[in-house]
Amino acid sequence: MSQAVQAVGSTEDIALYVEVQQFYGRQMRYLDEGRVQEWAKTFTEDGMFAANAHPEPARGRTAIEAGALEAATRLAEQGIQRRHWLGMVQVDPQPDGSIVAKSYAVIIGTPLGGKAAVDLSCDCVDVLVREGGALLVRERQVYRDDLPRN
Amino acid sequence: MSQAVQAVGSTEDIALYVEVQQFYGRQMRYLDEGRVQEWAKTFTEDGMFAANAHPEPARGRTAIEAGALEAATRLAEQGIQRRHWLGMVQVDPQPDGSIVAKSYAVIIGTPLGGKAAVDLSCDCVDVLVREGGALLVRERQVYRDDLPRN
Amino acid sequence: MSQAVQAVGSTEDIALYVEVQQFYGRQMRYLDEGRVQEWAKTFTEDGMFAANAHPEPARGRTAIEAGALEAATRLAEQGIQRRHWLGMVQVDPQPDGSIVAKSYAVIIGTPLGGKAAVDLSCDCVDVLVREGGALLVRERQVYRDDLPRN
Secondary structure, eight states: OOGGGOOOOOHHHHHHHHHHHHHHHHHHHHHHTTOHHHHHTTEEEEEEEEETTSSSOEESHHHHHHHHHHHHHHHHHHTEEEEEEEEEEEEEEOTTSOEEEEEEEEEEEEETTSOOEEEEEEEEEEEEEEETTEEEEEEEEEEETTSOOO | OOGGGOOOOOHHHHHHHHHHHHHHHHHHHHHHTTOHHHHHTTEEEEEEEEETTSSSOEESHHHHHHHHHHHHHHHHHHTEEEEEEEEEEEEEEOTTSOEEEEEEEEEEEEETTSOOEEEEEEEEEEEEEEETTEEEEEEEEEEETTSOOO | OOGGGOOOOOHHHHHHHHHHHHHHHHHHHHHHTTOHHHHHTTEEEEEEEEETTSSSOEESHHHHHHHHHHHHHHHHHHTEEEEEEEEEEEEEEOTTSOEEEEEEEEEEEEETTSOOEEEEEEEEEEEEEEETTEEEEEEEEEEETTSOOO
């Protein structure tokens, strides 16, 4: 490979980027499969989930799990399978050891026997940290594109 | 980079994850461009393609190519360009040397002169193997979200 | 990890693939946030942006910025947030030191207070080069799936 195409990222940055992608794949599957305890455990114990669709952030795993359970129950009753896609990921390690990860999020919903469609498009900003070797979300801020940003 | 953000994946795992992403990009483009022979060759000779939309799995490259040709012919007649996206990929190397790769799949369809839309949302579980240096699909199980899982 | 799952990509190829993904995440966010100067600077000074939707390619950063500004202004007036997703990326380093990157592109549009939907599905072929350490687009060819490819 010629000099011109040499990539500039460090080995650590590359490994981290791939790890974040794997983490998101696993994390959102927990949510979409209604595995709400495992979903909550992808946040830190005091993790925060904020969204411009909610008046107040959910704080802590118990609140995050309760929110996910409510949504999962409603979707199951409606016979809707949701899939959360995170993409266009940017991973920026911070001096304090945390990681800011920005991504686009799109939610695809499919009713049983019906037609798949885009339900929502969002902007997602995470602060990730490592605890006991694993990445966890310390803060997630989701901005739905159909609602005012603040 | 501080200790806290050190990624934990091995170099081999990272390389494999990227390779699977590249493989999927190439493989699904074969399908979407109607290159059905090249598509069939991304499966092992005895590869299996199963879907909850089909009563029986397609077994072997000949059957897989025939299925793809039928779909490509129908779409060409209808003037529809399909694009298969696989995302939210999770790659898990197995003790036997195979690789389980789970992903979400969304199919975008666009009629010539018409409007793009989500055609289908699916869950995709692959068993990949390496033959002669290249990744191949030995088993693919696709679950359309609009149909019962079994 | 057994021999069978050893990935075959070189360390440079892997790093480059991840770098292209990060680059696309950053680049398209510039466009979607209306940061048109920063967007234009992700192209080489003489960069070309061609599309089967346009009679002539935009040539050079000034033209590329002007095109983006026009689109951003129109979308802002309409209250529409667009998100450009590039996925299914294939990265192929060339002997001359440039990089051919093929991807699928989908544009999700959301009107404020309205419903998100797929606006467009496209095929995207880039020629990337490295200048001063950073990846830049020297040529981008976008093929909208709803229009003849030419």
